[in-house]
Amino acid sequence: MMTDDVTIPVDVAPVEIAQERRTPSPTQRKVVFDIRDLAVTYGPTTAISGVDLEIYGNLITAFIGPSGCGKSTFIRSLNRMNDLVPGAKVDGRVLYHGQDIYGDGVDPVEVRRRIGMVFQRANPFPKSIYDNVAWGPRVLGMKKALDERVEKALTRAALWDEVKDRLKKSALSLSGGQQQRLCIARAIAIEPEVLLLDEPASALDPIATAAIEELMHDLKDQYTIVIVTHNMQQAARVADMTAFFSLQVEEGKRTGILVEYENTDKLFTNPADKRTEDYVTGRFG
Amino acid sequence: MSAVTPPISLRASGGLRRRRLVNKLMEGVGWTSALLAVAVLFVVIVSVAVRAWPALSWDFFTKPPALFGQPGGGISSAIVGSLLIVAIATAIALPIGILIAIYLTEFAPRSVARPIQLVLDVLNGLPTIITGIFVFGVVVIDHGQSAYAAGFALSIVMLPLVARAAQETLLLVPSALREGSLALGVSRWRSVVGVILPTTFGGVLTGAILAVARAAGETAPLLFTCSIFNPAVSTDVTHALPNIPVLIFTYSEQPDQALHEQAWGAALVLMMFVLVSSLLAKALLARSRRKLGR
Numbered sequence: 001m002m003t004d005d006v007t008i009p010v011d012v013a014p015v016e017i018a019q020e021r022r023t024p025s026p027t028q029r030k031v032v033f034d035i036r037d038l039a040v041t042y043g044p045t046t047a048i049s050g051v052d053l054e055i056y057g058n059l060i061t062a063f064i065g066p067s068g069c070g071k072s073t074f075i076r077s078l079n080r081m082n083d084l085v086p087g088a089k090v091d092g093r094v095l096y097h098g099q100d101i102y103g104d105g106v107d108p109v110e111v112r113r114r115i116g117m118v119f120q121r122a123n124p125f126p127k128s129i130y131d132n133v134a135w136g137p138r139v140l141g142m143k144k145a146l147d148e149r150v151e152k153a154l155t156r157a158a159l160w161d162e163v164k165d166r167l168k169k170s171a172l173s174l175s176g177g178q179q180q181r182l183c184i185a186r187a188i189a190i191e192p193e194v195l196l197l198d199e200p201a202s203a204l205d206p207i208a209t210a211a212i213e214e215l216m217h218d219l220k221d222q223y224t225i226v227i228v229t230h231n232m233q234q235a236a237r238v239a240d241m242t243a244f245f246s247l248q249v250e251e252g253k254r255t256g257i258l259v260e261y262e263n264t265d266k267l268f269t270n271p272a273d274k275r276t277e278d279y280v281t282g283r284f285g
Numbered sequence: 286m287s288a289v290t291p292p293i294s295l296r297a298s299g300g301l302r303r304r305r306l307v308n309k310l311m312e313g314v315g316w317t318s319a320l321l322a323v324a325v326l327f328v329v330i331v332s333v334a335v336r337a338w339p340a341l342s343w344d345f346f347t348k349p350p351a352l353f354g355q356p357g358g359g360i361s362s363a364i365v366g367s368l369l370i371v372a373i374a375t376a377i378a379l380p381i382g383i384l385i386a387i388y389l390t391e392f393a394p395r396s397v398a399r400p401i402q403l404v405l406d407v408l409n410g411l412p413t414i415i416t417g418i419f420v421f422g423v424v425v426i427d428h429g430q431s432a433y434a435a436g437f438a439l440s441i442v443m444l445p446l447v448a449r450a451a452q453e454t455l456l457l458v459p460s461a462l463r464e465g466s467l468a469l470g471v472s473r474w475r476s477v478v479g480v481i482l483p484t485t486f487g488g489v490l491t492g493a494i495l496a497v498a499r500a501a502g503e504t505a506p507l508l509f510t511c512s513i514f515n516p517a518v519s520t521d522v523t524h525a526l527p528n529i530p531v532l533i534f535t536y537s538e539q540p541d542q543a544l545h546e547q548a549w550g551a552a553l554v555l556m557m558f559v560l561v562s563s564l565l566a567k568a569l570l571a572r573s574r575r576k577l578g579r
Contacts, residue, residue, distance in 0.1 A: 081464065086395065113470025123461035126484050136469040139479060183465065190469055 022059055022240045030057035032194060032224045033078060038092035040073050040082060047073040048256035051092070053243060060216055060225045062239030062264070064232055066279070069245040070256025071228045072120075075196050078226065079115035080108040113140065116192035120199040122179035124171035124186070129163050132171045132182055136190045149189060157185035158215050177208025184215065188223070195219065197227040201234065213238050232280060235264065242267045244276045330560075333553050340543075340550035350516040350527070356543060360551050362518040366432065366526030370511065371501050373436025373522065374443055379493050382447025386489075389448075390455040391463075391477050402452075409445035416441045417506035430511055432522035438506035443496040450492020454485045454573070487573025491566040498562040502555055504530035529555050 031054050039049035048070030055061050055078075063071040073082065080101060082088040094101045101111045124132050133150045142149065150167075154160040159181045163174070171182055180200060187195060197216075201209040216225055216238050229235050235242050243261040247254050260267060260276045271277045297305055344359050351358025385405070389398045420438040428434070458481050466476035482489070507530055514525040529551050536548035 079468065081468065084464065084467065109467075109470055109472050111470075112468055116470075117464075117468040119461060119464060119468075121461060123459070123465040125462060125465065125480050127480075135479060136471065139471050139475050140469075186465075186469065192470075 029054075031055070032057045032097065034093075034095040034098070035078075036093045036095070038074070038077065038090070038094060040070070040077050041089045041091075042085065043087045046253065046255045048245070048258075051258045053258060053261055055224065055226060056241065057224045058220055058222075059240040060220050060227060060238050061241045061243065062235035063226070063228045063243050063245060064230075064235045064279075065245035065256075065259075066247065067230070068254070068256070069247050071245050072198055073256070074245070075198050075226060075228045076117075078194075078196055079112050079117055081112070081117060083108050113190065114192050115194040115196060116187035116190065117196040117198065118180070118183050118187050118200050121203055122176060122183050124174070124179050124182050126170065126172060128168050129171050129174070129182065130167040133185050133189045136186060140190055142190065153185040153189035154182075156188055156215075156219065157181045158211060158218070159185055175208075177204050177211060180204060180208065180212060181215065184212075188219070192223070194224045194226065197225065199228050199230055202230055209234070232268075236268055239264045244271075244273075244279060246275055246279070330556065333549060333556060336546070336549040337553040340546035341553075345547070345550055349518050350532075350547075358547075360527075360529065360532060360547065360554070362516055363527040363529045363532040363551065364554070365518055365520065366511075366514070366528040367501060367530075369520060369522055369526060370432050370435045370439060370507070370528055371497055373433055374439035374500050375493070375497055377437065377440035378443035378447050378496065382444050382493075382496075383451050383489060385444075385448040386451030386455055387477055387482075389452050391473065391481070405445040405448050408441070409449065411441075412505075413442055413503050414505040417509035420506060421509035425510055430513055430525035432511060432524065432526040435507050435511035435525075435528070436522070438510050439500040439503055442503055442506065443500045446496035446499060447493055450495065451485075451489045454488025454492065455481065457488065458484050485573065487569045491570040491573070494562050494566040494569070498559040498566075501558055501562075502530060504534060507531050508534070 033053070033055035035051055035053045035055070038051040038053075040047045051074060063075060065071050076082045077090050078094060078101075082090060090102055096111070096115070100106070101108075125135065127135065130150055133153050134146055137143070137146060137149055151160060151164075154163060159178060162178060163169075163182075166173075171179065174182060180203075184195075184200075201212045204212065213234065216227070219225060220240075227235075227238065240263070241261070242264045244259045244267065245256055246259045248257045260271060260273045262271070267276060268280050271280060277283075342359075344357060346359055346364070347361050348357070348359035349362040350360070385401070389401060393401065416438050420434055420441070424431075424434040424437065462480055462484065463476060466480045467473070471479070507528055511525045511528060512531045512535075514527050516527050519526055533548045533551045533555070536544040536551070539545070
């Protein structure tokens with residue numbers, strides 16, 4: 001496993017499609033999220049509207065698009081993190097295994113328990129490394145074999161070897177890349193089914209980014225991964241499916257819309273929509 | 286190499302020279318004002334210390350006041366009484382204040398938080414003599430003076446200070462930590478108890494200490510609630526207990542040089558308590574900031 005202090009050559013090729021990629025035929029796909037006509041508004045501003053999308057199990061799905069096109073808003077609406085934003089309103093349906101997560105009687109806490117999230121900036125708690133990972137399971141009542149659970153999560157997040165001798169040290173003593181992997185470990189320690197990653201590597205250097213990307217590959221056997229990224233190369237490297245979002249300007253109002261959703265190979269090499277082509281070839285954005 | 290005169294002069298001249306002069310002048314005025322503030326505190330401390338000096342002795346701290354007309358005696362009973370009263374006030378104001386702050390920052394919608402905040406600010410600005418007469422009206426008239434009535438009155442003084450200070454530090458907690466915790470499928474309350482409060486513990490404690498320091502010196506509420514007492518050392522909070530602010534007030538009115546000195550001595554004790562508390566609070570705040578990585 002890579003560590004932060006090992007120098008590896010950094011890939012600078014424009015767009016390189018990852019070797020190992022899954023493109024299951026439509027009949028083999030397991031629908032985890034079925035999003036129908038989703039719109040999110042913040043007061044008078046519409047962040048995104050009219051999004052119809054299916055997200056499939058055990059694949060990595062990437063959302064790409066220019067700044068302000070609502071990718072982050074969209075991913076945050078998949079585990080009701082937008083509930084925390086005052087004035088945010090969600091219309092349409094987000095069916096998770098057929099159940100609307102915005103339906104009556106649905107507890108957002110339970111939704112987030114099953115659909116974990118890692119944020120743009122690493123946000124470890126000001127606790128020890130061990131407690132960062134153990135706190136979630138402990139609070140949620142998964143107290144059995146806690147040490148093993150912590151070790152497993154840290155191992156899966158490719159961090160165990162670097163921190164096993166200093167589990168009691170503050171998480172804030174870790175480097176940025178390590179902190180982000182700790183946040184991933186924290187998220188998977190409670191065994192969610194889906195992992196939402198909102199630009200997880202945008203604040204990291206290329207080496208730490210490579211570590212996170214490799215980690216995503218390792219994790220997709222067990223989790224359904226959705227990643228928002230600013231970086232097309234990253235989507236091309238890690239994602240099985242890619243959704244391209246863009247901005248639609250109508251009467252001076254800018255609204256995020258879903259333009260195209262395809263297998264990553266197809267989206268990058270043979271996009272159906274002109275706007276996608278402009279974006280992936282670097283003519284726009 | 287010989288020195289070459291540059292073709293353009295980079296030295297100040299004309300208007301720039303004047304602007305520089307004004308700049309220097311204003312800097313000097315600001316510096317003097319700052320010095321004045323420090324000087325006032327310094328003069329107060331020194332003049333109190335000088336006048337208190339003759340009264341300071343071991344007996345001063347360990348003995349209760351002497352019987353009327355007799356020499357010697359100390360302020361031990363007032364120290365004990367003040368500590369008890371402030372402890373009662375803290376026990377009331379601290380938990381309620383922290384809960385108010387948690388409600389305001391973590392749960393209340395803006396439309397509710399705003400007015401509550403305003404109420405706290407008004408309460409903070411309430412003259413303490415009004416607090417005193419209020420407690421006199423609702424407690425003392427029916428039940429007589431007592432240390433708990435005094436503690437209750439001081440808790441009203443402390444409450445807005447504790448709540449506002451705790452609120453300020455809770456607002457310092459980055460929202461990323463709240464999101465991180467909630468994204469684990471943890472309820473809000475557990476997030477507050479497990480992540481947010483521990484993170485900001487030092488800051489909350491700082492606010493509490495400053496509020497204690499402030500309450501310890503409040504006199505007006507005590508005149509109404511705890512000013513007629515037996516000077517002996519007592520820990521019976523159902524009766525009025527001797528306390529430092531009232532002792533300073535009454536001793537300074539007595540026609541007795543020794544009692545005047547004791548009043549100055551008590552003033553020094555009170556001032557040192559406030560000073561040490563403030564420094565302690567500062568140190569704790571610095572520690573909690575470091576913990577937040579700021």
